[in-house]
Amino acid sequence: MQDPSESARNPISVAVVTDKLGLGVLLYAYAMLLGATYLFGYWRAFGFDVFPYVSSIDYISAPLNRLLVLVSGPILFALVLFSQADRAASKFVVRLSLYLIFLYALSFAIDFYQAASRFVLSDFHYENEKSVLVISVILFAASCGFTYRLIRHESNVLTCATALILVQLGGSLSAGYSDGKAIFSGAANVFFLDNRDLCESGGVRDWVYLGRFSSKTFFMNTIDKRLCVTDTGSFNLKSRKFAEGL
Template identity: 50%
Template sequence: MPQDSNQLQIAAPGAPVLEKVGLGAILLAYAVLLGAAYLFAYWRTMGFDIFPYLSVQNYVTAPLNRISVLVAAPALFTVIVFGRTATPENNRYLRDISLYLIVLYSVGFAIQQFQAVSRYIQHDFHFDNEFNVLVLAAVLFAGSLVLSFRVYRMPSSVHMKLAALVLVQAAMATAAGYSDGKAIYNGAAQAFLLENTEICKAGGVRDWVYLGKYGDQTFFLNTIDKRICIAGGKDFRLISRKLREGL
């Protein structure tokens, strides 16, 4: 019987996975993964579960202050495009591109992980399982090295090259999130402070550090007792901590 043209066309079992799923869906899932890794590590340093407050957009936009994360999507896109036209010459180029990118992100991971571990060691107080974030970043990086070795030593599919690249980027995002969160929690100079403090506490004299805005909720951290203030739908004014304290 002829198939209705309005019905969804189902790819044959042998069709490439990228054709079945679609490039847009893959890039969205990839962006959400990196955002989730960054946010998990960032908020673990606060001892707070941020995930119930997040939307898909928050996962995608949260780590965009990082230049290294901004160039991640084009890098992955390049690998995917080369992988869609599988010829011997393209496979060779794809392997070289993948390995160069993995080396680049490995350097980025090493820098971020060093900062994260240093900030962990510098301070005595840590929340439960906080150290596990650093372990997770190291495990993700180790997994990317194993896959990268396989990509280098023997022919491998585009999916393995992508997996190696995504793992090393996720490792870097995790380390960067922890490093950023730990710096803010312990008084980083590059933070922003809430000017109209009555939003969090009427008559309060303590400073509140801006942590982020997710949907209609804005989050601040008290600089003294480390309480978290959730201000919903309120106008707020921020001032640079460097400017306020003359740093």
């Protein structure tokens, strides 16, 4: 156990620990924001508001199939910590930030293209689906503006972080909508509910697994796109590829 008198003699070290703890809380909140952005894009494709059912841990675990979304928070955390640890390394931080922004911009371009293509090819859209694409473009354009400012005028950590955060949020939103729209339109890499009676007694149509949040599990009917919300925690899933021999 640390002697209180020793803490009093080392106020700088205590302040550093406190700052890092505060930064950790801030970055945890940012990771939740990324997850919320992904979920917003994902469920917009189904015209459903899932947030009343979502717990705090669900925001982190929702985009498990999206590596860049998952590592966005830790990357920003490491970047800020590194810049605080060594002020003389600011030029290196700026250069690293530019590489990361380019990487996320490339990821955004791919996800946005897939999202926009699936939107155009879809015969049916829920209200305000287009807003996901519009918000994604606005976030990306704002990131480009801060990146230009970073290159031409300012080279500071705040500008780096702002540009990186905006492009990460835009990419997360596009990725979520792209994934949701792919499932809504009949993606091959989904899972069906094995026991159809769980959602519809005597039903003959398949139900696609959409996700589980808190105590609720969500499925979608493959024909009329109805949603099934159940409290049942025990159920079996089967791969569509296996079931249909795809």
